[in-house]
Amino acid sequence: MDKVYLAPMAGVSDAAFRHVAIEQGADFTYTEMVSAKGLKYGSAKTESLISFAENEKTIGVQFFASDPDALKAGIESVQARYDDRIALFDINMGCPAPKITSNGEGCALMRNPELASRLIKAAVSVSKKPVTVKFRKGWDDRNVNAADFARMAEQSGASAVTVHGRTRSQFYSGSVDLDIIAEVKRSVSIPVIGNGDIFSARDALNMLETTGCDGVMVARGALGNPFIFREIKYLFEHGTEREKAAPREKLDVLFKQAALACGEKGERIAMRQIRKHAAWYFKGMDGAAKLREAAVKLNTLDDLHMLITHISASFAL
Ligand SMILES: Cc1cc2nc3c(=O)[nH]c(=O)nc-3n(C[C@H](O)[C@H](O)[C@H](O)COP(=O)(O)O)c2cc1C
Known part of the structure; x- marks a missing residue:
C-alpha cells in the first residue's frame, strides 16, 4: 500500500502542484474535491478539476455529494471517460465549510451516518474501483464519532478511510488528536490513513508510530513545500533527516x-x-x-x- 499521500485541496492541488509533489516523492494524489451535482449539470469548472499530471499514472477522484443518485452518475461519467487512470473514488465527509455543510455535504454527513452509508453503498454499487471515505474526528467535542463512523464506512463497503483528527467545529484550530486516529485504526480492518498537522518528516513518523495508521496524508505542510514528501520518505527509509531544500x-x-x-x-x-x-x-x-x-x-x-x-x-x- 502507498504510504505518503498528498491531500485533496480545493483551489490548491491542481495537476501542476500534484506534478511537483509526485516528483518530490508523494506516492498518491487526489483531485481537488469535485461536486457530483456540478458534474451532473455539466459545469465546465467542475469538469476541469478532473485532469491529470503528466507523471500521474493514476489518481483518486474525490467527490462531495449528498444525493446518492448524483454520486452514482458522477462516478459512472468519470469512469466511462478515464477508467484506466482512476485508482479509487474518495467521498468527502470532512469538509467544514458552511457552504458545503449547509447542503448536507462534507462533514455534515458525520451527523447523518445513515445517509453517509447510503452514499458509500451507492458509490460501491457502480464503481469498478475501490471507494474510500475521508472524514474528521466528529462534528464537535460533544459528538466525537470517528470510530463508529469508520465502522459504518467499512460495513457499507469502503476499502479505506482517511481521518483528520479534528472536529468540524475546530476547522483548523487547536491541534490534531492522534488518539482518535489510533482508535479508528483499532476499530476497523481496512487501511486507515492518518491526517492532520504533518509539517515535518518527524510529524509523519510520529503519526505512523503513535496511531498505527497505514499511511499518512499531508495537506498544509505541502503548501510551497512539496519537498516534505522526499523528507518524509528519507526519514522512513534511513531513520535520519534529509537536508531541507535550498x-x-x-x-x-x-x-x-x-x-x-x-x-x-x-x-x-x-x-x-x-x-x-x-x-x-x-x-x-x-x-x-x-x-x-x-x-x-x-x-x-x-x-x-x-x-x-x-x-x-x-x-x-
Ligand atoms: C486550502 C485547503 C483546501 C482543502 N480542500 C480539501 C478538499 O478539497 N477535500 C478534502 O477532503 N479536504 C480538503 N482540505 C482538508 C485537507 O485535505 C486536510 O484534511 C486538512 O487540511 C488537515 O491536514 P493538514 O493538517 O495536513 O493540513 C483542504 C485543506 C486546505 C488547507
Missing part, C-alpha cells in the same frame, strides 16, 4: 509548477492562482515579506522569471 531549488520548482499551470489553464488564470503558491514558497526565505508583496503582483510567467532572477542576484543564490 532557496535556489525552491525557486526552480516554483517556476516549474507555474509553467505547468500555464500550460494547463492558460497564463491569465494560472498566474492569478500561482500568486498564493509563490508566497508559500517564499516563506522562510531572506526578504520573505517583500517577496510576498511582489508575489501578489505576478501576472505573467515572465514576471515570475524576472522576480526569480532578481531574488537570485540579490541573495547570490
Whole structure:
C-alpha cells in the first residue's frame, strides 16, 4: 500500500502542484474535491478539476455529494471517460465549510451516518474501483464519532478511510488528536490513513508510530513545500533527516509548477492562482515579506522569471 499521500485541496492541488509533489516523492494524489451535482449539470469548472499530471499514472477522484443518485452518475461519467487512470473514488465527509455543510455535504454527513452509508453503498454499487471515505474526528467535542463512523464506512463497503483528527467545529484550530486516529485504526480492518498537522518528516513518523495508521496524508505542510514528501520518505527509509531544500531549488520548482499551470489553464488564470503558491514558497526565505508583496503582483510567467532572477542576484543564490 502507498504510504505518503498528498491531500485533496480545493483551489490548491491542481495537476501542476500534484506534478511537483509526485516528483518530490508523494506516492498518491487526489483531485481537488469535485461536486457530483456540478458534474451532473455539466459545469465546465467542475469538469476541469478532473485532469491529470503528466507523471500521474493514476489518481483518486474525490467527490462531495449528498444525493446518492448524483454520486452514482458522477462516478459512472468519470469512469466511462478515464477508467484506466482512476485508482479509487474518495467521498468527502470532512469538509467544514458552511457552504458545503449547509447542503448536507462534507462533514455534515458525520451527523447523518445513515445517509453517509447510503452514499458509500451507492458509490460501491457502480464503481469498478475501490471507494474510500475521508472524514474528521466528529462534528464537535460533544459528538466525537470517528470510530463508529469508520465502522459504518467499512460495513457499507469502503476499502479505506482517511481521518483528520479534528472536529468540524475546530476547522483548523487547536491541534490534531492522534488518539482518535489510533482508535479508528483499532476499530476497523481496512487501511486507515492518518491526517492532520504533518509539517515535518518527524510529524509523519510520529503519526505512523503513535496511531498505527497505514499511511499518512499531508495537506498544509505541502503548501510551497512539496519537498516534505522526499523528507518524509528519507526519514522512513534511513531513520535520519534529509537536508531541507535550498532557496535556489525552491525557486526552480516554483517556476516549474507555474509553467505547468500555464500550460494547463492558460497564463491569465494560472498566474492569478500561482500568486498564493509563490508566497508559500517564499516563506522562510531572506526578504520573505517583500517577496510576498511582489508575489501578489505576478501576472505573467515572465514576471515570475524576472522576480526569480532578481531574488537570485540579490541573495547570490
Ligand atoms: C486550502 C485547503 C483546501 C482543502 N480542500 C480539501 C478538499 O478539497 N477535500 C478534502 O477532503 N479536504 C480538503 N482540505 C482538508 C485537507 O485535505 C486536510 O484534511 C486538512 O487540511 C488537515 O491536514 P493538514 O493538517 O495536513 O493540513 C483542504 C485543506 C486546505 C488547507
